[in-house]
Structure formats: C-alpha cells, structure tokens
Amino acid sequence: MITMLIVDDHPIVLEGTKNLFQENEDIIIDTESDATCVIQRIKNKPYDIYLIDINMPLENGINLARNIKAIQSNASVILYTGDDITDYYPLILERKIEGILAKTASKEQILRTVRAIANGEIVLPKNFLDFLDDKFKLQGAKDIHLNEKEKKILRLIAEGHTNKAIAIELNIPQRTTERYLTQLFSLLNVDSRTEAVNLAERMNLL
Amino acid sequence: MRSKLFWPAIILYLIIGFYLNYVNYSEPYIQIGVEEENDKWVISQLYYKDWAEGQNISVGDAILTVDHEPINELNQLRYKSKILSANEITILKPDGDLINIHIKHLDIPQQFIYVLIIPACYYLLTLFIAFYLHFKQRNTKLADLLILFMLTVSLAYVSSGVSGRMDTIGIIVNRSSMLLCLVILLHFLRNYYSFVKTNWVFTNNIKLFYILPFIAFVLGCMGTIYPASNDILSNVILAIFFILLVIILSILLISYFKYSSPQLKILLNSILIPFLPFLFLYALPKIFFHTYILSSEISSLFLLLIPFSFIFTQLAERLFDIEYHITRLRYYVIFSLIFTVWFTVGLYFIAGRYLTMTVMSGVSFFTFSSLVILFYVKEKVDYRKRKILFSTKGDYIHQLYTAVDKIGKTIKIDELLEKFAYEVSMHLELEDVFVLTYNYDKNEFIPIAGESITIDPDIMEDIRLGEIRKIDKVYIAFLHQDAHFKRALVLGHNNTIHLKDEELLWLELLLLYVNNFIENTKMVEELLEELKHMKQADDGQLPWLNKLLWLRFEEEKYQLAQELHDTNLQEQLHIAREVDVLVNAKNTTDIQEKLAKIHKQMVASLHELRTYCENLKPPLLDTLGLNAALEKLIRKVQERANFVLIYTIDRLYLEDERMNLMIYRLFQELLNNALKHSYAASVEIHLKEMNDGFEIIYKDDGVGCNVEDIIVAESMGIQGMQERVKAFNGQFTIDSNINEGMFIRIMVKEGSETLDYDAHSG
Numbered sequence: 001m002i003t004m005l006i007v008d009d010h011p012i013v014l015e016g017t018k019n020l021f022q023e024n025e026d027i028i029i030d031t032e033s034d035a036t037c038v039i040q041r042i043k044n045k046p047y048d049i050y051l052i053d054i055n056m057p058l059e060n061g062i063n064l065a066r067n068i069k070a071i072q073s074n075a076s077v078i079l080y081t082g083d084d085i086t087d088y089y090p091l092i093l094e095r096k097i098e099g100i101l102a103k104t105a106s107k108e109q110i111l112r113t114v115r116a117i118a119n120g121e122i123v124l125p126k127n128f129l130d131f132l133d134d135k136f137k138l139q140g141a142k143d144i145h146l147n148e149k150e151k152k153i154l155r156l157i158a159e160g161h162t163n164k165a166i167a168i169e170l171n172i173p174q175r176t177t178e179r180y181l182t183q184l185f186s187l188l189n190v191d192s193r194t195e196a197v198n199l200a201e202r203m204n205l206l
Numbered sequence: 207m208r209s210k211l212f213w214p215a216i217i218l219y220l221i222i223g224f225y226l227n228y229v230n231y232s233e234p235y236i237q238i239g240v241e242e243e244n245d246k247w248v249i250s251q252l253y254y255k256d257w258a259e260g261q262n263i264s265v266g267d268a269i270l271t272v273d274h275e276p277i278n279e280l281n282q283l284r285y286k287s288k289i290l291s292a293n294e295i296t297i298l299k300p301d302g303d304l305i306n307i308h309i310k311h312l313d314i315p316q317q318f319i320y321v322l323i324i325p326a327c328y329y330l331l332t333l334f335i336a337f338y339l340h341f342k343q344r345n346t347k348l349a350d351l352l353i354l355f356m357l358t359v360s361l362a363y364v365s366s367g368v369s370g371r372m373d374t375i376g377i378i379v380n381r382s383s384m385l386l387c388l389v390i391l392l393h394f395l396r397n398y399y400s401f402v403k404t405n406w407v408f409t410n411n412i413k414l415f416y417i418l419p420f421i422a423f424v425l426g427c428m429g430t431i432y433p434a435s436n437d438i439l440s441n442v443i444l445a446i447f448f449i450l451l452v453i454i455l456s457i458l459l460i461s462y463f464k465y466s467s468p469q470l471k472i473l474l475n476s477i478l479i480p481f482l483p484f485l486f487l488y489a490l491p492k493i494f495f496h497t498y499i500l501s502s503e504i505s506s507l508f509l510l511l512i513p514f515s516f517i518f519t520q521l522a523e524r525l526f527d528i529e530y531h532i533t534r535l536r537y538y539v540i541f542s543l544i545f546t547v548w549f550t551v552g553l554y555f556i557a558g559r560y561l562t563m564t565v566m567s568g569v570s571f572f573t574f575s576s577l578v579i580l581f582y583v584k585e586k587v588d589y590r591k592r593k594i595l596f597s598t599k600g601d602y603i604h605q606l607y608t609a610v611d612k613i614g615k616t617i618k619i620d621e622l623l624e625k626f627a628y629e630v631s632m633h634l635e636l637e638d639v640f641v642l643t644y645n646y647d648k649n650e651f652i653p654i655a656g657e658s659i660t661i662d663p664d665i666m667e668d669i670r671l672g673e674i675r676k677i678d679k680v681y682i683a684f685l686h687q688d689a690h691f692k693r694a695l696v697l698g699h700n701n702t703i704h705l706k707d708e709e710l711l712w713l714e715l716l717l718l719y720v721n722n723f724i725e726n727t728k729m730v731e732e733l734l735e736e737l738k739h740m741k742q743a744d745d746g747q748l749p750w751l752n753k754l755l756w757l758r759f760e761e762e763k764y765q766l767a768q769e770l771h772d773t774n775l776q777e778q779l780h781i782a783r784e785v786d787v788l789v790n791a792k793n794t795t796d797i798q799e800k801l802a803k804i805h806k807q808m809v810a811s812l813h814e815l816r817t818y819c820e821n822l823k824p825p826l827l828d829t830l831g832l833n834a835a836l837e838k839l840i841r842k843v844q845e846r847a848n849f850v851l852i853y854t855i856d857r858l859y860l861e862d863e864r865m866n867l868m869i870y871r872l873f874q875e876l877l878n879n880a881l882k883h884s885y886a887a888s889v890e891i892h893l894k895e896m897n898d899g900f901e902i903i904y905k906d907d908g909v910g911c912n913v914e915d916i917i918v919a920e921s922m923g924i925q926g927m928q929e930r931v932k933a934f935n936g937q938f939t940i941d942s943n944i945n946e947g948m949f950i951r952i953m954v955k956e957g958s959e960t961l962d963y964d965a966h967s968g
Contacts, residue, residue: 054829062829082816087826087838104809147895149859172861180859183831187857 002027002118005042007064008053008080009033013103017051017080020107027114035059039067046072048118051101054081054088062088065097066191076117089131094189098122146200150184157181158197211350212340216333219357222379223329226364229373230325233273233291234309235317237370240269240277240287247277249297250287257314261307268298290371320504321367328510332360335517348401351394356513358387363510377436378426381443386419388450394516395457395473404465408457418446444493451485476515480508542577549573589707605633606712610719619727623685623693626720630695634709638680638698642666643691652691666692672718674710681705683717686724693724766822774818777811824870832866833857836873836893843877849906850888851877856895861956868930869893869900872952875923876904884908884948899936899955907947913940927952 004027008014014031021027030047032038035056050068054061065077078099079088085100092100098117101110116123146154156166167177181193190196238258239251246268252258269277272292289295296306311318336353362383368376392412399406422443429439458474488498488505498505550570553561561569609629616622623641631639643652644666651663665682669675669692674683681697695717697705705713784804788797826835836855844851860866873891880889886908894901916924924940931938936954 060829082812083820083825084816084838087830087834090830090834104812147857149895150857153859176861176863179863183857183859186831 002049002114003047004029004049004051004114005038005047006031006051006080007033007035007038007056007061009035009056009058010053013053017110020110021114024111035061035064038064039071042068042072042075046075049076049078049114051078051080051114054079054083062091062096065091069096078113078117085125086127086131089128090135092122092124092128093132093135094186099124150187153180153184154196154200157193158200212353215354215357216336219333219336219361222361222375223333223364226361226368226376226379227322227326227329229368229371229376230322230364231311233293233371234311234314235291235321235367235371236289236295236309236314237291238263238269238289238295240289242287243268246298254314254316261313262305263297263307266300268300269295270298270304271296320501320507321370324507325364325367329360329364332356332513335514339517348394348397351390351397352513352516355387355390355394355516358383358390359510359513362387372436374430377429378423381426381429381440382419382423384443384447385422385450386416388447388454389415389419391477392450392454392457395454398473399461402467404461404467404470407460407464408453415450418450422446441493444489448485448489448493472515477512480511480515483508538578538581541581542574545577546570546574585707589711606715609633609716613720613723616727619724619731622720622723622727626716627695630697630713630716633712634697634705636697638696640696641685642682642694642696644694645691647690666694669694671721672714674713674717683713685717686721688728770818774811774815777807777814781807781811824867824874827866827870832869835866835870839870839873839877840891843881847881847889849880849884849886849908852888852890853892855893856900858893858895858900860900865900865934865954865956868934868954869902871930872902872927875927876902876950879923880904880906880908883911886947896953896955899953901954902950902952904950905947910942910944910946910948912944913942 004021006014006017006029008017008031011033014033018029018031021029032041035052036058038050050065052061052064056064061079061081065079068075068077076098077096078101079085079091079097080101080103081088082103085102088097088100091097099113099122101113105113113123153166153170156169161169163177163181164174166181167174170177172180185191185196188196188199190199236257237253238249239253240247241250242248249263249265249267249269252263252265258264269289271277272289272295274294277289292309294306294308296304298304311322336357339349339353361379365376365380365383369380370376389412392408392415396406396408396410396412425439425443429436455474455478458470458477462470462474484505486499488501491498550566550573553569554566558566612629613622613625616625627639627641631637644650644663645652646667649663651666662677665675665677669682669684671684671687674681679698683695683697685693685695687693695713781804784800784807788800788804791797824835824839826838833855840851840853858866858869873893876891877889880886884906886906888907890903890905892901892903894903928938931952931954934954936952939951940948941950942948
C-alpha cells in the first residue's frame, strides 16, 4: 500500500494526474491545490510519497519539499514539472528530492517511478549521467572557494549569531539575510547552520 | 469692599475733617509761653515774635484773660504752660497798661498759611482725589486702600494743628491717624506687591497691625483724662510711628535691592524722600533731644507728596513712563547745568566788572531754563522732521532689533501677526493689542475671539500706510493691505495710556518692517503651496508616464498574442483536427500508430510553448537562483554558438532581488547579440562581484561596429540595456570599432546607504 499526495495549483493537471493512478488500487491518492496548506495537512496525516509541481504561485515546489522533509524525514518527494527536468538534477544529488518527472512523461514512466521510489529505488533518465559527468568535471576544476562576503557570513554563523544579529551586523533586512544563507547553504550543499560551520572547518574554508 | 468701606470712610472723613478745620479756623494759633509768677501768668516766650512786636506784646507782660475768661480757667494750661490759641487776650503790661488784643488769622500769616490754609486745601484736595480715584479706579482693592491711606494722611495732617492746640478730639484723631496711615500703607504695599507680582518679604498678617492705631486711640483718650501723661504718650506714639516707618522703609529697601524693578524704585523714592525731613528734622530730634529743627507743620508739608505719588499706581500701570520722564529731565538738566556754569564763568571773566551779582545770577538762571526748554523743543522738532528721539538707554534701537529678529523667524502670516502683536504688547506694556483684519469686498471685519473693541469701518478705509491714529479708546495703526484685506494693529489705551513719541516711532518703524515681512511671507507661503502641489502631483504618478507604460504593455501583449497565434495556436488547431479525424474514423486498425504520432506532435508543441514561457520568465531564477539560471542560459547558448564561450560567474549577494532579473536580462541580451551579430570566434562574459554591486564584462573578437551607428539605429538592444542600467544607477560603457570586436562594461552599485557591507566586514 502506497499513500501519495499530489500538489499542483492547476485543478486540471491535478485531476488528470490522479486519473493516471485510477486502475492501481494499491496506490491511494489525495490531492491538494494550495501549497501553503500542505504542511498543516500532513501533520495529521503523513503520506509516503509527495508528487509536487515546481511552479506554484504561493510556494514553489522546492521550498515545499524542504519543509516537508523538515517535519517528516522519511518522506519521499517527486517533483513533477513542465520545465526541463535536467535543471533540477542537482536537487537529487543534494538529497532534497527522490525523483523528478516531466509533465510530458507517459503514464507508464510515472507509475514506474512512483513504485520504484516507494521501494526505496531511484529511477532516472539516462542523461542524469551527463549531468554527473559535468558536475565532477567542474568540481575537479575548481574547489569551493568562498568569497569575502561568504566568509564573513560563515564566521558570523560560527560565532552563533542569529539571523537577526547577522542582519544587523551586515546592515541588511532579515529577509535578505535568509536569502543569503539559503544561497550559501546550497553552495556548500548543507541544510543547517551547524553543518555549514562543520563543513567550513573541515575544508579549511575560513 | 468698594461699596462697604468707601462711603462710611468718606462720611467719617467729612465729619472729623469739618470739625478739625473748624477748630483751626475758630481761633488763631498764637503759642505764647507763660509762667506763673505771684498768682499771675506772665509771658515767658513768644513764638510769633513779629506779630507780638506789632501788637506790642513782650516777654514779662501778664495775661489776665483769654477769650473773655480768666486765664486760670483755661483748659489748655492743664497740658503745658502755653497759650496755644485765642481770639482775644487781655494783657497787663508791667507799667500797668491794660491792653485788649483781638487776634485775627491774617495778623499772623505763618500760622494762617501753615495751620489753616494749607491743611484745608490739602483736606479738600484729598477729598477730590478720593472721589476721582473711586469713580475712575481699575483695581478696586488697591484703589480703596489708596483712598483710605490718603484720607488718613489728610486727617493726620489737618489734625496736627488741632492737636497742637491741645484739643481733645484733635489729639485722639492725630495720634490714631498717624499710626493708621502707616498701617494702611503697609497693607497697600503688600497688595501692590502681589499686584505687580513681586515677592512680599514681610509678614502677610497685616490685620494684626491694625491693633496699633487702636492702641493709639486708647492712649489718646487716656491723654485727655490724665493731661500730665500727655508728653509721655506723645513720645510712645512717635516711637511706634518711627518703628512702623522703619519697617516699611526696610521692606522697600530690601525688596528693591533684591528685585530692583522700576516700580519698586519709584515706590521707594516716593516714600523715602518726603519722609526724610519729617524723620530727621522733627521726629528724631524730638525723641532724642526733646526739641526740633523744623516744626511739625513745615516738615509734614513734605509728607503731602506721598499720597499723590502713589496715584500713579492707579492711573498708569506703566511705571517706566515716569522713570523715562525722570531720566530724560535729569539728562537735560545736567547738560544745561554744565553749559550754564561754563557760560557764567565765561561771562564773569569777560564782563564781570560791569555786572552785579543779581544780574549775573539772573542771566545764569535764564540761560539754564532756556537750555532745558530748548532741549524739549529740539526733541519735538527732531521727532516731527527727522524721526530722531532721545532714548533713555538705547533701548529703543535694541528693542526694535530684537522684535524684528523674533518676528522674522516666522513663515506663516497668522503666526507672524500673532508674534507681532505679542511683541508690541510686551514692549509697550499694553494689554489689549491685536491685529484687526478688514475685508473691504464685503465691508466687514473678520471677528477675533475675545476681542470686543469695534472700529468704525470708515476709519479703516481711510487709514494709510505708516499712520497711527488715536481714536476713542484705542490707537489704530495701519499694517498691511492686499487685494481683499486691510490689516490694522489695534492698541487699547483705555484713555489711561498715552504713547510717547519714542514709542510711536518705534511702532511706526516696526509697522513698516512688518508690512514688508507680510509681503515676503506671503510670497514664501505661495511658494510653499506651489511646492506642495508639485509634490502631490509627484505622489500620483505622472499621467503621461502611465499612458506610455500602458501603451507599451498593450503593445507587448499584442505581440505575444500575435506570436502565440502564429505558432502554437496553429499547431494546437492542427492537432485538434487530427484528433477529430481519428475520433470519427471508421477504420480503427492503425489508430494506435496515428495517436502516437499526434502525441509526439503535442509534446513538440509543448516544448515550443515552454521555450516561449522561458523567454518571458527566465527559468530557475526564482527556484534555484541567479547562478543556476545563468549557467543554464550559457549552456543553451553554447549549444547554438559557433564561438568559444569563456565565462565566469561570481556568486553575488545583492540586497535588491530584482537585480538578479536585470543581470539575467543583460546576459541574455549580450549573448543573443553575440549569437546574432558578432560573427566572433571567441566570446568572454564575466559577472564579477564588487564592493556593493556587480560588474559585467563582455568581450568579443567579432566584426564590431560603429558605436554611434548602433545607438542611432536602435538595433541590438544596446540602447535598451543602457537605459535599464541607468535606471539602476549603473554605468554602461561600450567600446567598439568595425572589425575590432566589441567591449562592453556594465557596473551597478547598490545604494551605499542601504548596503554598507564593507564598513562592517573590516
């Protein structure tokens, strides 16, 4: 038995996607059109798999995926997008999502991916390997080299400053600080302040 | 207080005064000292010697009868061995002649003047002033006290002659009123101090002091019962009088040295100076040496000045007026005196031989008085012709200066007028000063809260610039006139205050300034109003800009619609038709294959649509950020490009998130230009982080172009880029020549006031 929540702001897509699973009685589908309601909803009733659209007006799918994983660490997230899916391969490497599906994908592809992920496997297109090649090539070419601003922010984090304190220290709004931190964490491929500091120390970045 | 005390006091004054004057009138005051020798009363001392000589009276004569009665029965002799007053006396000369002398008032002019006429005049004058003050008064309590004070002083003075005759009632009245007048004065001063808001340095319990006159009254009665104690009692009263006087003087002195206000100075002078003769020439010698230098009649003449000097406290609240006149007089007198001395000395050296002392002093006096008059005349002439005035302390210029300074700091007319009225009211010490505005379109005054003075509109119409008129109860001074209103300053004088020339001149000048001020202030007000309007217009966006933007948006939408219509819509229509064919197909054998073909077409169409959307809204910018979006853009370009693309992209930390979109668009534009127009073999593009902004450097080795040409031609979107960069306060530099490639450098800095990163990073 697989439980799955589909999140998409377009009712037509939501309905169509749900219909794909109609004949599979072992997959139980719920739908949600408002991304901001999801967190509240899954607190009471968590799902095994989340199939999430990326481009949603109130909260984009990537943020939603992070928030879901924050409260339900065993959740599996599949992004379901009309965009070019290769752009989002890094998210798989960063373990932010378990899979990615194009909206043009066939019913068979979708069912296969969902079943595989429910079994703890990952199904990916072949060009994922190209992405990996590029990734390692680049990584080999240039190590992470932090610029002055990033070092400054990291130092402030290491000293245990709150976002607010950092905002005051840098003389910028708190919202901007949060954006900077997100960008820095994604660069370092970490999820938290502690991880960021540990990584920076380990790699002698400071 | 006014109705309760005034009339009883006046009636009492009238009754006592009438009696006292009658006593003074009934018998001339002769004061002949007598001694009892062998059962005869022999003259030992003659007071009015001239008269006695004329009447053939001399020391040693015996007096037989006084007023047809034997001298032994004379009441007066019980107190002193003196015959004080009589209408007729019979004396026996040592040679046995019997002389009967009728005494008339005019026989002895000194006593006639000092004992009868002056007291009587003073009595009547006081009565008159009391009535005047009573009906003219402003401050009821103070005026009543002043009236009482003057009445008691008058009684004390009139009764002094009567008590001198050892008249019972005269003695009682004299002693009581002597003390009473000082106690009332004390009371008056206490109230006056609180009226002029000066601290009272003595006890507030004045009522207690009213016991003293009562004691004096009792002592006076005792004196008539026991004539022998008369001298002692008289001294007791004088001592109390002296103590009270010292108290009053010390109060005035202490408070004068403490607060030294002009009011106090005048009070002090007006009490101190008249009392000095009485104190030093009569009272003190009388107490310590039992004799006097000046008789009480003459020394008390000076005291008559006191009550009158107090009238100013009622008639003019502006004490400094008096001070002003005194200083001016002193100033003129000193000048005149010095010149007169100089002139007299000169005259003596030149013509001393021919002139007698009398002529010399006459000439001196004439010179002196002429000079003083000359000064006053000069002052008038100066004021009329040249607007120059004597000033006591240079106050006048200084006040004008500060007033102008204070008024000049306002920017609103109402505020200006208010301040002006306040300054005038402060400087001239007038209470009722306000600015009256007259609307001569409607012929009416604009009412002001709390002001009830009405002015004849004709006067308002008539008054001209720089004019100050005195009418009915107010001064009215022209202030300003514009298209609708005429403004005038109104100063209430209430018939009690007369503005001096100096003050009028001060006011006139100030009016002139204020007139100019109002003009200027109006200009400032208008300018401010205009600015406000401009600001408001600025707040709402510019209409032409809105229109332009709207047109641009509509144009853009139209283009989008057209493009979609030409491409995707046609494909979708085609697909729909194909599907429709399949739906209605009778032959279903190869339907699967045909559907697969249509699916393929649809996916292709979707990809086109997606590319189209990505052009409109850069992908990944919102989700994965600028760097990912740029990497993707570059990858796409690299797929299509015939040139080698070298690029570096710094990670930026920009405060303004919209900058990311601009950077993306700049990259897009630059790379599209490279793809379409450059024909380059290699292209470099760099995004560099800067202190508080970023820098984009683009370089190619392509065909290049003439910079002027492309900007004029509006091709390649160069101008669009330039405008966008400028809109973000950036710098755009382009350097290119035909066949020499192209170099573009864009620098944008975020506002240093919002992002001050470096200052903190140390």
